[in-house]
Amino acid sequence: MKKLFKSFLFTIGLQIFATPIVFAQDLLAAQSPLDRQMELVDSIALRDMLLNEENMFPADGLYESWKNDKVRFNAELPDSFRVDLRGFVMPTTNTKITDVFGYRRRRGRVHNGIDVKVQKGDTIYSAFDGKVRITAYQRRGYGHYIVIRHNNGLETVYAHLSKKFVVEDQNVKAGTPIGLGGNTGRSTGAHLHFETLLAGKNINPALIFDFERQDVTGDFYTYRKGVYQEIDKKTGKIIESAEPLYHKVRKGESLSVIARKCGVSVNTLYKLNKMNSRSVIRPGQRIRYR
Numbered sequence: 312m313k314k315l316f317k318s319f320l321f322t323i324g325l326q327i328f329a330t331p332i333v334f335a336q337d338l339l340a341a342q343s344p345l346d347r348q349m350e351l352v353d354s355i356a357l358r359d360m361l362l363n364e365e366n367m368f369p370a371d372g373l374y375e376s377w378k379n380d381k382v383r384f385n386a387e388l389p390d391s392f393r394v395d396l397r398g399f400v401m402p403t404t405n406t407k408i409t410d411v412f413g414y415r416r417r418r419g420r421v422h423n424g425i426d427v428k429v430q431k432g433d434t435i436y437s438a439f440d441g442k443v444r445i446t447a448y449q450r451r452g453y454g455h456y457i458v459i460r461h462n463n464g465l466e467t468v469y470a471h472l473s474k475k476f477v478v479e480d481q482n483v484k485a486g487t488p489i490g491l492g493g494n495t496g497r498s499t500g501a502h503l504h505f506e507t508l509l510a511g512k513n514i515n516p517a518l519i520f521d522f523e524r525q526d527v528t529g530d531f532y533t534y535r536k537g538v539y540q541e542i543d544k545k546t547g548k549i550i551e552s553a554e555p556l557y558h559k560v561r562k563g564e565s566l567s568v569i570a571r572k573c574g575v576s577v578n579t580l581y582k583l584n585k586m587n588s589r590s591v592i593r594p595g596q597r598i599r600y601r
């Protein structure tokens with residue numbers, strides 16, 4: 312009897328004692344895969360978050376770092392890159408283009424942007440959501456200027472401003488007033504010099520913004536490596552051809568020498584460079600041969 316009671320107590324005790332242990336073990340057993348599951352959920356959530364972030368901030372995938380020094384932020388461009396233009400705001404409500412993008416034979420250099428006539432004091436707006444990378448002053452060049460890196464990957468430059476409202480590293484929205492139009496730097500008459508860059512490469516702003524119609528050219532702009540895009544002056548449509556190639560004239564070289572070196576005809580050089588047999592070339596000049 313005594314023995315039985317003892318064993319009964321032992322059994323009870325074991326049960327009382329054992330129950331929590333079993334429970335804890337059960338809990339542990341149940342919890343560890345749950346933890347793993349949670350981890351999995353977490354990594355899926357994290358991956359989704361990163362993916363979303365990349366979709367929301369394609370700029371992060373394009374540029375590896377953030378610096379406030381140079382306008383041209385060179386980065387490796389993929390073979391093609393799609394820029395989301397939805398959510399744009401025109402940088403200015405002015406519509407008159409006073410100079411287009413392209414090579415200036417007269418000045419022997421490339422005009423990297425588009426010039427839009429503005430009145431001094433006209434508000435200039437950020438074209439897309441983004442972050443101000445540079446605000447600076449260049450007496451002989453841009454004057455007061457601002458560079459913004461947008462979430463869509465594009466970088467925009469706004470130059471010759473009379474006033475700047477934003478500071479470096481400031482987040483802006485599309486349509487945030489960033490400054491006032493002006494005539495500072497190398498400029499004759501108030502105008503907005505506007506540039507669009509992708510990984511340090513100047514893109515013709517007219518392929519993206521139509522100032523006359525106060526609109527973008529589409530929901531997306533797609534950059535393709537090795538493809539040169541320009542606007543057909545007759546139809547207003549974007550046409551694509553191979554990226555232009557240039558030859559820098561060396562001392563003593565004539566157009567026929569260059570044509571031979573580049574493997575094209577002299578007539579091709581005439582056509583591409585709007586030249587004729589009477590044209591004079593000088594060392595250092597860029598001659599387009601494709």
Ligand SMILES: [Zn+2]
Nearest residue numbers: 424425426504
């Ligand atoms: Zn300009």
